[in-house]
Amino acid sequence: xxxxxxxxxxxxxxxxxxxxxxxxxxxxxEYMYWYRQDPGMGLRLIHYSVGEGTTAKGExxxxxxxxxxxxQNFLLGLESAAPxxxxxxxxxxSYAPGGGYxxxxxxxxxxxxxxL
Amino acid sequence: AQSVAQPEDQVNVxxxxxLTVKCTYSVSGNPYLFWYVQYPNRGLQFLLKYxxxxxxxxxxxxxxxxxxxxQTSFHxxxxxxxxxxxALYFCAVRPPSGGSYIxxxxxxxxxxxxx
Numbered sequence: 001x002x003x004x005x006x007x008x009x010x011x012x013x014x015x016x017x018x019x020x021x022x023x024x025x026x027x028x029x030e031y032m033y034w035y036r037q038d039p040g041m042g043l044r045l046i047h048y049s050v051g052e053g054t055t056a057k058g059e060x061x062x063x064x065x066x067x068x069x070x071x072q073n074f075l076l077g078l079e080s081a082a083p084x085x086x087x088x089x090x091x092x093x094s095y096a097p098g099g100g101y102x103x104x105x106x107x108x109x110x111x112x113x114x115x116l
Numbered sequence: 117a118q119s120v121a122q123p124e125d126q127v128n129v130x131x132x133x134x135l136t137v138k139c140t141y142s143v144s145g146n147p148y149l150f151w152y153v154q155y156p157n158r159g160l161q162f163l164l165k166y167x168x169x170x171x172x173x174x175x176x177x178x179x180x181x182x183x184x185x186x187q188t189s190f191h192x193x194x195x196x197x198x199x200x201x202x203a204l205y206f207c208a209v210r211p212p213s214g215g216s217y218i219x220x221x222x223x224x225x226x227x228x229x230x231x
């Protein structure tokens with residue numbers, strides 16, 4: 001049981017380049033989330049998904065797109081990277097509320113992205 | 117809208133002393149409250165949650181948290197701190213019903229335990 005995994009762990013991009021971050025979970029969770037963590041800003045929600053085929057915007061969605069084609073995977077895309085997107089990105093997953101579950105989240109190890 | 121405040125960016129405590137990391141919240145209705153810990157270069161790990169019932173909740177690694185409805189607080193506590201408790205701690209809140217049930221996180225508090 002690997003939990004939540006993220007690929008890649010590190011990446012350096014030049015301004016204007018694109019990339020996709022992959023998040024995978026093997027716990028059959030319905031909900032998945034993408035956050036970015038910046039010094040002094042805590043965790044900020046970028047996008048989330050409440051089930052396969054669904055996505056929704058979080059607090060800071062601009063410049064990012066997501067897809068949830070399979071229940072176990074949640075992809076975060078940067079179409080044209082900017083230096084302001086330099087950050088550490090965390091994926092998380094959780095069961096849907098109900099049936100004894102309350103949204104406690106399981107987090108991946110993070111992806112450290114630098115945009116030059 | 118729900119919100120969480122962690123009023124201290126950093127808490128310093130000597131090993132063996134009790135520690136408290138503060139959290140206050142704002143949410144409609146009875147809250148569901150969570151604490152997470154983040155060790156350096158790692159993802160967040162769930163520590164404990166309050167849903168209902170006893171105001172004192174026990175969690176992992178000897179941590180506990182006290183829910184106080186009148187003060188809208190959910191402070192994290194440990195009777196005797198360890199150097200290995202040094203980490204970043206996040207409080208989170210979500211409403212019990214309505215909407216998408218997405219939690220809101222505080223900005224985090226860095227706990228430093230000195231030998």
